[in-house]
Amino acid sequence: MLSIQGLKKSYGEVKAVKGVDISIEKGEIIGLLGPNGAGKSTTISMISTLLKPDAGDIFFKGESIQKNPKSLQRVLGVVPQDIALYPSLSGYENLKFWGSAYGLKGAELKKRIDEVSEIIGIKERLKDRVEKYSGGMKRRINIGAALLHQPELLIMDEPTVGIDPQSRNHILETIKELNDRGMTIIYTSHYMEEVEFLCDRIYIMDEGVVIANGTKDELVESVSKERKVIVEFDEDAEDVCHAFETLEQVDQVLCEKEKMTLLTTSSEGIMQKIIELSAEKKKDIISIDVEKPNLESVFLQLTGKALRD
Amino acid sequence: MIAILKLRWMKLRDDSKLMLFMTGLTLIMIAVFASIGYEPTETKIGLVDEDQSPITIRLYDVLNHLEGYEIILYDLESAKEAVKEDDIEGAFYIEKGFTTQLQTGSAQIQRLLISENMDNMQMVNLIDSSLKKVLSEYQFSQVLLNNLDLNQLDGNAVLKNILATLDEHWTYKQPVTLTAKTLTEEKNYDAIKHSVIGFSLFFAMFTIVFGISDILVEKEQNTWQRQLISPISKFSMITGNMLGVFVLGFVQVSAMFILSKYLFKVQWEGSMLVLLIVVAAFVFCVASMGMMLSNFVSTMGQLSAISPVILTGTAMLGGCFWPLEIVTSKVLLFLSILTPQRWAIEAIEKLLIHGYNISAITNNIIILFGMGMVYLLLGTLLLNRKALA
Numbered sequence: 001m002l003s004i005q006g007l008k009k010s011y012g013e014v015k016a017v018k019g020v021d022i023s024i025e026k027g028e029i030i031g032l033l034g035p036n037g038a039g040k041s042t043t044i045s046m047i048s049t050l051l052k053p054d055a056g057d058i059f060f061k062g063e064s065i066q067k068n069p070k071s072l073q074r075v076l077g078v079v080p081q082d083i084a085l086y087p088s089l090s091g092y093e094n095l096k097f098w099g100s101a102y103g104l105k106g107a108e109l110k111k112r113i114d115e116v117s118e119i120i121g122i123k124e125r126l127k128d129r130v131e132k133y134s135g136g137m138k139r140r141i142n143i144g145a146a147l148l149h150q151p152e153l154l155i156m157d158e159p160t161v162g163i164d165p166q167s168r169n170h171i172l173e174t175i176k177e178l179n180d181r182g183m184t185i186i187y188t189s190h191y192m193e194e195v196e197f198l199c200d201r202i203y204i205m206d207e208g209v210v211i212a213n214g215t216k217d218e219l220v221e222s223v224s225k226e227r228k229v230i231v232e233f234d235e236d237a238e239d240v241c242h243a244f245e246t247l248e249q250v251d252q253v254l255c256e257k258e259k260m261t262l263l264t265t266s267s268e269g270i271m272q273k274i275i276e277l278s279a280e281k282k283k284d285i286i287s288i289d290v291e292k293p294n295l296e297s298v299f300l301q302l303t304g305k306a307l308r309d
Numbered sequence: 310m311i312a313i314l315k316l317r318w319m320k321l322r323d324d325s326k327l328m329l330f331m332t333g334l335t336l337i338m339i340a341v342f343a344s345i346g347y348e349p350t351e352t353k354i355g356l357v358d359e360d361q362s363p364i365t366i367r368l369y370d371v372l373n374h375l376e377g378y379e380i381i382l383y384d385l386e387s388a389k390e391a392v393k394e395d396d397i398e399g400a401f402y403i404e405k406g407f408t409t410q411l412q413t414g415s416a417q418i419q420r421l422l423i424s425e426n427m428d429n430m431q432m433v434n435l436i437d438s439s440l441k442k443v444l445s446e447y448q449f450s451q452v453l454l455n456n457l458d459l460n461q462l463d464g465n466a467v468l469k470n471i472l473a474t475l476d477e478h479w480t481y482k483q484p485v486t487l488t489a490k491t492l493t494e495e496k497n498y499d500a501i502k503h504s505v506i507g508f509s510l511f512f513a514m515f516t517i518v519f520g521i522s523d524i525l526v527e528k529e530q531n532t533w534q535r536q537l538i539s540p541i542s543k544f545s546m547i548t549g550n551m552l553g554v555f556v557l558g559f560v561q562v563s564a565m566f567i568l569s570k571y572l573f574k575v576q577w578e579g580s581m582l583v584l585l586i587v588v589a590a591f592v593f594c595v596a597s598m599g600m601m602l603s604n605f606v607s608t609m610g611q612l613s614a615i616s617p618v619i620l621t622g623t624a625m626l627g628g629c630f631w632p633l634e635i636v637t638s639k640v641l642l643f644l645s646i647l648t649p650q651r652w653a654i655e656a657i658e659k660l661l662i663h664g665y666n667i668s669a670i671t672n673n674i675i676i677l678f679g680m681g682m683v684y685l686l687l688g689t690l691l692l693n694r695k696a697l698a
Contacts, residue, residue: 048538073540084531086320093319100312101539145535 001026001184002047002153006056009042016042018208019056024153024186029179031199032188033299039208040188041081044157047186048078060153074102077151081158083138084145087131091122091141094130095148102149112148119177120144121170136167143171147178154178155186160194172197192295202295206303216295223298226251228291229262231274237283247273258286312541313549320523321557327519328561331512335565338508339501339573351379354432355388355400355421362408364447367472371439378435392421399432411444446475499662505575506657507629509565510650513558514595514620520554521599522616524692525609547689551596558592559585566661578664584657586667590674591653594681598649600688627651652676 004022017039024030034040045051047058049069058065060072085094095116099109117123120140130138143159160168175198179185189195195202196216203213212219241255244262249270254261264270278285356372358365373380383391388400400421410416418436450471457467527533536546563585569575606612624630626641627650636642645651656673659665
């Protein structure tokens with residue numbers, strides 16, 4: 001549906017995007033992850049036709065959007081990171097304007113405003129001025145304005161920044177629902193759990209390039225198969241801990257008095273061994289945790305920085 | 310473009326507040342100027358005549374007939390007091406024996422002043438020209454008298470008669486009369502009408518410039534960027550905004566002329582239809598100027614800081630507050646050519662005060678539209694350059 005090839009963009013000396021390739025199939029939710037300054041917003045601005053790339057091209061259904069941006073603009077919905085609404089107008093008036101900007105009018109426009117306000121759960125407050133809305137409500141209208149014309153492709157740039165958990169959950173559920181109806185979505189976020197919850201495939205960007213992409217499991221597997229087993233005892237258990245140092249399937253052992261951390265690529269039989277050795281050394285176990293690598297650790301390993309840096 | 314026009318209509322409740330405020334300000338300023346009026350004032354000058362000779366008495370007569378001056382007779386002490394109290398601009402002091410001293414060339418007239426200023430500096434020319442006139446009359450009379458047989462005539466009566474005849478000639482029977490007549494029977498300058506025109510344009514400029522600078526607010530609110538990625542074309546965005554502001558400014562300026570006619574009973578000459586063409590050209594020009602200005606600043610706050618300086622400055626140069634006829638500086642007159650206000654005021658005054666027809670103001674209309682086109686072109690180019698940066 002959308003193919004991005006060799007996209008580049010510079011601001012003076014600063015190379016914001018250094019050659020990005022992304023492909024999106026119809027009905028997918030794609031996650032775009034990256035720390036601040038990774039080039040996500042610039043890439044999204046180019047996809048949404050706000051910025052012209054210095055090099056490369058974006059093809060929508062096989063047609064270059066540089067040559068014919070209108071073909072994409074008509075079926076594209078964009079939820080910008082910053083609220084883009086008229087604060088002195090009511091929610092209804094805002095939806096009315098953005099609907100008419102996409103060619104809706106008359107009864108059809110009214111019907112769509114009704115439907116969208118239902119979806120974003122803001123029907124009762126539509127007559128109020130947007131400036132009187134809470135942060136969460138503004139975010140919902142901001143999303144609603146992008147849904148009126150039933151876009152084929154929806155770009156959401158961090159749509160849940162700075163809102164209450166209730167609104168956030170509502171927005172995430174809405175996105176899932178829209179995707180279930182067949183809408184293709186590009187989603188960027190700082191929140192790893194949102195991306196994990198929503199996205200079929202994830203592109204990780206850093207310093208203007210895509211450094212990894214795939215499903216969540218593929219990304220995790222590509223980085224490491226290592227599991228972390230953390231055992232807590234009720235007393236100093238260094239003798240138990242040292243007994244694991246000689247075990248072949250354990251790659252590394254960290255002993256800290258009552259706490260023992262094992263790193264292993266094959267956790268098979270490890271639980272049984274821990275219980276046996278603890279019983280043998282007469283040490284009582286308080287807890288055992290097994291940690292698989294997640295997107296956060298993938299991101300950390302790939303970029304050397306945390307996602308919210 | 311329809312979508313943008315509908316948007317501007319919805320936002321009119323904000324824009325109309327600014328328009329009503331500016332219209333109110335214009336009405337207040339016109340009312341203030343109308344109540345002040347422009348009554349001609351006379352400069353009061355004292356005269357202390359201790360000589361009391363026919364020449365000095367005649368000098369008082371001549372001075373007292375000068376337009377714009379009121380000559381008041383004092384004794385020396387009263388004259389000094391009046392000057393000190395600022396009752397008069399200054400006083401002439403003619404000592405006893407002045408006429409005798411005239412024959413020896415040692416005659417003097419003193420000026421009593423607190424300090425020299427623009428008004429009393431004129432006193433030197435005033436006394437000089439008046440005295441020359443009196444002396445020439447007097448010498449002429451003396452020549453006549455000397456050639457008459459005074460044994461048979463009363464000398465003083467003859468002198469009096471000669472002076473009266475001369476006076477009559479000075480007043481009514483000058484040998485050459487220079488007169489001027491304009492072909493169009495032009496009306497005189499009218500301060501009230503000038504105020505209505507000047508202030509209407511001045512305050513309307515704020516509404517128009519701030520109206521078109523709504524684009525800046527849109528950029529701050531990110532709605533401009535959102536429109537850019539919608540199917541609305543950039544042409545529609547610019548024309549829609551321009552058209553919305555144009556209507557607002559056009560209504561405000563036109564309303565001022567209508568209100569001034571019925572509220573302040575200002576009698577306008579000329580065609581109101583032609584006036585609307587001038588107003589349209591002016592509003593278009595200012596809206597385009599606003600579009601260009603909004604590219605030089607990033608926020609509405611910055612625009613609010615620079616706009617009053619630019620608008621007031623160009624209004625002063627363009628003659629919104631006073632007629633350009635009183636400006637003598639060539640530099641200022643040249644700069645006025647660059648302001649839209651000058652061309653609009655000139656056209657409206659020609660039309661509404663002097664009653665000219667459209668052919669006399671065609672150049673003004675073309676210049677206003679031309680300036681507007683240049684501003685619009687620059688504004689659009691800058692807007693596009695910034696949008697892609």
